[in-house]
Amino acid sequence: PQVPQVPRLPAEPMAPMPPAQPVTPASAPQATGRSLTVRLISEDLQVRGVQGLPAVRVVRGQSSVRTRQDGQNVEVESRLTAGEFHGFSFSLGFGNDGEPVELEVPVDMSCELKTVSGNITVSDITGDVVVRSVSGDVDASSMAHLSSAQATSGDVDLDKCLVDGDVISKSGDLDIRNSTVRGMLKSYSGDVAVLNTVLNDTDVLSFSGDVSLERVTVQSSARLKTTSGDVRAELDQHDVMVDVETRSGEASIRGPGVDVEVQRQRIPVGLATVELSVHTGSGDIEVRLT
Structure with a gap:
């Protein structure tokens, strides 16, 4: 004799899932301090003062640099760096240019900006600023206290x-x-x-x-x-x-x-x-x- 089949209950419809929330991108890395030192190799550098900004913000080029705090000084350094030579960071290999680096800083921050072959563009800063490049160009605008701007061949x-x-x-x-x-x-x-x-x-x-x-x-x-x-x-x-x-x-x-x-x-x-x-x-x- 056949075994009677147990009747199956109809499957309940699945409750609709809420739509996935959009992923908010992580904010750009920030570092607080009274002064900024930047040492890059072949990366172009752009630094802009922003009124009301509380800290240094890496807008672009996070993968090209290392950022660290040394007391009241914020240091941004190229990942290509292998040492120091006559006050400039240098690398044993210049083959790969890094991504351009863009920073936003408090308008009254003191800045020391150095590159080997990258161009430097800096603007809208009231703090004391020193800019130096070996073979890159230097372009500065709307600066209230530019102490030094030097380029060897730029x-x-x-x-x-x-x-x-x-x-x-x-x-x-x-x-x-x-x-x-x-x-x-x-x-x-x-x-x-x-x-x-x-x-x-x-x-x-x-x-x-x-x-x-x-x-x-x-x-x-x-x-x-x-x-x-x-x-x-x-x-x-x-x-x-x-x-x-x-x-x-x-x-x-x-x-x-x-x-x-x-x-x-x-x-x-x-x-x-x-x-x-x-x-x-x-x-x-x-x-x-x-």
């Missing part, structure tokens, strides 16, 4: 910066705009161009490059000097003591009540309340006072 470009120190490139060009400079602008073989800027007790030097000033105001004094390059200075003022000297070139000075061509002369123009000294070895000099 260009240095400054816009809306208050410079109290040295801006130097060995073989690159210097381009300074809409800034105030107290200190030294120097390029060994590159050109130096200064536009719409105040020079306050400033030396502007180039060995074989040209020096060009346009819509510049001198406070106290400015000294322009080249070995073989030309110098052209257009000032937005005319009460200037002009001291020019060229050994084998020509010097022309034009302004209210003066229009001369000389090789070596000291000429007071107007009240002569500030001094502009222009010297070159074999180049020409052109001074325009408005």
